[in-house]
Amino acid sequence: MKTSLKIEELAMFVFGIVLFSETNYAWWLFPLLLLTPDIGMLGYFINKRMGAFTYNLLHHKAIALAVLVLGYFLALNTVILAGIILFSHAAMDRVFGYGLKYPTGFKHTHLGTIGE
Numbered sequence: 343m344k345t346s347l348k349i350e351e352l353a354m355f356v357f358g359i360v361l362f363s364e365t366n367y368a369w370w371l372f373p374l375l376l377l378t379p380d381i382g383m384l385g386y387f388i389n390k391r392m393g394a395f396t397y398n399l400l401h402h403k404a405i406a407l408a409v410l411v412l413g414y415f416l417a418l419n420t421v422i423l424a425g426i427i428l429f430s431h432a433a434m435d436r437v438f439g440y441g442l443k444y445p446t447g448f449k450h451t452h453l454g455t456i457g458e
Contacts, residue, residue, distance in 0.1 A: 351436040358430025379431040394443040
């Protein structure tokens with residue numbers, strides 16, 4: 343099952359690349375911005391609960407899609423870009439086994455414990 347889930351996430355990551363290719367932004371922006379959602383890890387400097395909240399806020403695909411759709415309906419290209427980056431990053435993370443976090447610690451995710 344894990345392999346099937348990783349293939350599905352890889353397909354979503356590729357879809358994110360396709361979405362980005364439909365924008366007018368330079369290609370070098372995609373890899374440059376791809377890791378920016380990891381800024382959500384800074385919440386762990388406060389505590390585990392805040393870290394899980396801020397991390398999950400920037401790694402939840404429903405939020406990414408909401409940002410993307412909002413940008414589309416408001417015709418705001420930078421908001422569309424933010425949604426694409428959030429979505430693509432979340433899919434990429436899940437390919438590598440990094441899921442949404444539980445407040446018990448960074449290694450505890452909805453996909454299981456990281457490193458096991």
